[in-house]
Amino acid sequence: MNKVNVNKLIRFFTLVLFIGTLTAFMIPQNQKKGAKWVIPEKYKKMENPYKGNKRDLKLGRMLYSKYCKSCHGSKGLGDGSKALQLKTLPGNFSTAEFQAYTDGEMYYMTAVGRDEMKGYSKKIPDEENIWAIISYLRTLKK
Numbered sequence: 040m041n042k043v044n045v046n047k048l049i050r051f052f053t054l055v056l057f058i059g060t061l062t063a064f065m066i067p068q069n070q071k072k073g074a075k076w077v078i079p080e081k082y083k084k085m086e087n088p089y090k091g092n093k094r095d096l097k098l099g100r101m102l103y104s105k106y107c108k109s110c111h112g113s114k115g116l117g118d119g120s121k122a123l124q125l126k127t128l129p130g131n132f133s134t135a136e137f138q139a140y141t142d143g144e145m146y147y148m149t150a151v152g153r154d155e156m157k158g159y160s161k162k163i164p165d166e167e168n169i170w171a172i173i174s175y176l177r178t179l180k181k
């Protein structure tokens with residue numbers, strides 16, 4: 040190998056390294072983890088009145104794929120098609136940490152929401168439909 044080729048090779052790898060580093064920095068820096076949710080007491084203790092209802096579970100799956108999947112992903116991992124465009128990480132519904140929320144807390148985060156997680160109480164005005172989604176979120180645990 041002559042000297043010219045070695046220089047070309049070095050230049051090529053420097054470029055690859057540069058582009059690689061740049062993209063690696065761009066992706067995670069775009070997204071921050073959301074702060075801890077502040078949930079009013081009255082929601083915390085709310086229980087899902089439709090828990091264990093099979094019809095609601097089906098409904099929940101349907102509604103989840105219509106309203107939530109684009110950001111939260113089909114398995115709730117936070118990897119939906121729109122997820123990378125968000126400034127805040129959408130979270131991971133399969134984790135023990137998420138599943139430790141009470142039904143009422145999940146209800147609050149879904150219906151009231153905050154910032155990029157817009158509350159669904161207007162788009163989904165029927166409470167039973169929100170609870171149906173919560174029932175479905177419970178099935179996403181690992």
Ligand code: HEC
Nearest residue numbers: 073106107110125127128129130131137148149155156159
């Ligand atoms: C436009 C994208 C988008 C859609 C659609 C969306 N979410 Fe979210 N969701 C987010 C983002 C972003 C967060 C993180 C918000 C934060 O921490 O401030 C979030 C957070 C959440 C959380 C709290 C997660 C945690 O671990 O703290 C729940 C629960 C939730 N969403 C439920 C839903 C449900 C149910 C639907 C459908 C009815 C839905 N989301 C639709 C973007 C979305």
